[in-house]
Amino acid sequence: MLLGIGPDYIYKCPQCGQLISRGSLMSGNTFGAKFFxxxxxxxxMLPKFPQITICPKCNTIFWLSKSKAVxxxxxxxxxxxxxAKIKKPxxxxxxxxxxxxKEREEEHQRKEREEREKYKPARFLHIDEYVLAxxxxxxxxxxxxxxxxxxxxxHTFNDRIRNGQPLFENDSEKKHWEDNCRQLIxxxxxxxxxxxxxxxxxxxxxxxxxxxxxxxxxxxxxxxEWWVIDQIKAACxxxxxxVFRLDTTNSEKEDPKKKLPRQPSLYEKSGQxxxxxxxYQGALxxxxxxxxxxxxxxxxxxxxxxxxxxxxxxxxILECLNKxxxxxxxxxxxxxxxxxxxxHHKNFQEAQKDYEKTLSLEPSGFNIVLFNEEDMxxxxxxxxxxDFPGIxxxxxxxxxxxxxxxxxxxxxxxxxxxxxxLYPIVLSxxxxxxxxxxx
Numbered sequence: 001m002l003l004g005i006g007p008d009y010i011y012k013c014p015q016c017g018q019l020i021s022r023g024s025l026m027s028g029n030t031f032g033a034k035f036f037x038x039x040x041x042x043x044x045m046l047p048k049f050p051q052i053t054i055c056p057k058c059n060t061i062f063w064l065s066k067s068k069a070v071x072x073x074x075x076x077x078x079x080x081x082x083x084a085k086i087k088k089p090x091x092x093x094x095x096x097x098x099x100x101x102k103e104r105e106e107e108h109q110r111k112e113r114e115e116r117e118k119y120k121p122a123r124f125l126h127i128d129e130y131v132l133a134x135x136x137x138x139x140x141x142x143x144x145x146x147x148x149x150x151x152x153x154x155h156t157f158n159d160r161i162r163n164g165q166p167l168f169e170n171d172s173e174k175k176h177w178e179d180n181c182r183q184l185i186x187x188x189x190x191x192x193x194x195x196x197x198x199x200x201x202x203x204x205x206x207x208x209x210x211x212x213x214x215x216x217x218x219x220x221x222x223x224x225e226w227w228v229i230d231q232i233k234a235a236c237x238x239x240x241x242x243v244f245r246l247d248t249t250n251s252e253k254e255d256p257k258k259k260l261p262r263q264p265s266l267y268e269k270s271g272q273x274x275x276x277x278x279x280y281q282g283a284l285x286x287x288x289x290x291x292x293x294x295x296x297x298x299x300x301x302x303x304x305x306x307x308x309x310x311x312x313x314x315x316x317i318l319e320c321l322n323k324x325x326x327x328x329x330x331x332x333x334x335x336x337x338x339x340x341x342x343x344h345h346k347n348f349q350e351a352q353k354d355y356e357k358t359l360s361l362e363p364s365g366f367n368i369v370l371f372n373e374e375d376m377x378x379x380x381x382x383x384x385x386x387d388f389p390g391i392x393x394x395x396x397x398x399x400x401x402x403x404x405x406x407x408x409x410x411x412x413x414x415x416x417x418x419x420x421x422l423y424p425i426v427l428s429x430x431x432x433x434x435x436x437x438x439x
Contacts, residue, residue, distance in 0.1 A: 010071035010119060015060035021073065021119040022049050022064055035246045036162070037201050037232055040155045051148065052139070053122040054129055061133050063145075064122060073119075127156050131176055143187060150184045154202075158243040167242070181206050193219050201232055205243070209236040220330070220361060227251050265290045268300060280307050298328035305337055317341055332361040 006024035013020060025046070033043035051065040125133065130153040133139045140146050157177055160167055168174045181202045188195050196219050203212040213236050216229050227250045235244060264272075271286030284307055290300040301324035308316040318341060324334035339354035 008073040008119075009064075009069040010073060011064055011067050011122070012070050013055040013058065013060055014062055014067070016055060016058040018055050018057040019070070019119050020053065020055065020064075020122050022053075022122040023047075024049065035248055036158070036243055037228070037235070037246060038155060038158050038205075038243045039151075039198055039201075040158065040243075042162075050122050050124045052125060052133065052152075054125060056120045061125070061129060061136065061139050063139070124156070125152070127153065127173065127176070130156060147184070147187045150180050150187065153180050154184060161243050178206065193223055194225055197225050197228055197232070200229075204232060204236055205241050207239075207241050209239060212236050224251075227253075262297075262299065264299075265293055265297075267293060268303065271300075271303065275303075275307065280311060283307055296327060298324040298331045298334060301327070302331070302333045302337060305334075314341075314345075330361055332358050335361065 006026040008021045008023055011020050011022065012018070028043070028046035030041070030043050031045050033041055033046065035041050052061065052063050054061045130149055133149050134146065134153075140149055153176075157167060157173075157180075168177065185199050185202050188199055190196070196215055200212040200215045203209075203215065213233055216233055219225075219229065222229055227248075228246060231244075231246055267286045267290035271283040271290065274280075274283040274286060284304060287300045287304045287307070290297070301320045305317045305320035305324075308314075308320065318338070321334050321338040321341065324331050325338070328334070335354045335358045339351045339358065342348070342351035342354060
């Protein structure tokens with residue numbers, strides 16, 4: 001898709017009323033784009049426009065993204081085409097045609113001068129201006145504002161390296177740089193893979209190479225960022241603190257470290273068929289054969305634990321799950337089942353540890369039952385705010401024990417999409433219906 005230029009949006013400075021124009025795009029592409037380790041993308045066919053700018057007349061910093069455009073100037077593609085169609089007069093033209101061309105060109109230049117005088121183009125802030133924006137509470141009034149400004153300040157510092165210039169001009173700038181990097185790390189505060197990559201890059205910029213590598217190694221699901229992770233780790237090994245252009249050669253390839261899907265053995269498939277037919281002893285025998293066939297595979301022990309749960313052999317359940325975890329410390333299925341085992345036996349602290357381990361291994365792959373009445377909700381007619389520390393992402397199915405001394409099934413369940421920060425759950429419990437009416 002070719003670059004499609006959109007209309008110019010005209011904004012008014014809130015202080016002096018100066019008109020400022022900001023361009024837009026109707027379409028674009030990343031052909032010829034350059035990608036950098038600090039997440040910045042430079043794409044000629046997909047340019048970015050400032051969200052925050054400074055008035056060239058009175059030096060007021062204000063948000064364009066929060067302001068309402070006072071006018072929209074549609075882009076006249078054919079006006080440029082009419083001028084560009086004839087770049088210079090041809091030798092065979094007569095006087096009349098030469099005169100027409102000159103008048104048309106002068107008229108076009110006059111319009112451009114008028115536009116420049118009437119509307120001042122919005123520009124990105126400079127380093128010192130971003131610092132001023134952070135200090136202005138009217139401009140930086142929320143965490144989202146601070147995050148955007150600090151991200152742009154980081155990129156603007158790094159633009160000097162991209163342009164072949166020194167990173168700092170004086171000691172004061174170095175102090176602003178270090179403080180901004182650390183504040184940006186605190187603002188991200190997330191366990192998501194892409195966020196961890198950004199934090200690792202910030203730590204690399206600060207020279208904290210070991211911490212950066214450890215953070216990158218903690219990302220279990222590298223996904224599409226694997227090639228970025230490997231390049232940042234290589235830069236850490238070279239003790240390089242500067243931003244660099246990413247090599248996108250392998251960006252479309254599969255992660256070479258990606259684990260292949262586990263293939264069940266014939267004995268395992270046979271055991272599952274027998275389990276469906278309620279031949280539990282036969283299933284256990286097949287699972288034992290699967291274990292003998294591959295002693296490094298933890299999953300047959302998880303399947304055995306499922307059979308022992310049906311047979312209500314609580315000791316054997318725990319033994320099988322512990323063996324599975326001893327074989328494979330990353331077996332999420334074993335941890336979630338052991339968490340459910342601990343919850344059943346009201347060992348809630350151990351259950352929480354296994355829930356959190358499960359979420360670290362499979363951030364969005366499990367529905368989890370969490371806590372009981374005593375540990376979770378002191379329910380009454382009022383709205384309660386409940387925080388669950390340590391759990392960052394995934395989907396939790398939370399059992400609510402609304403009736404005292406309930407030994408059987410729960411009264412109701414709540415499914416919660418966990419955000420990347422500590423999440424509040426607003427519970428309003430009605431006495432009669434016992435339904436959750438708000439989140």
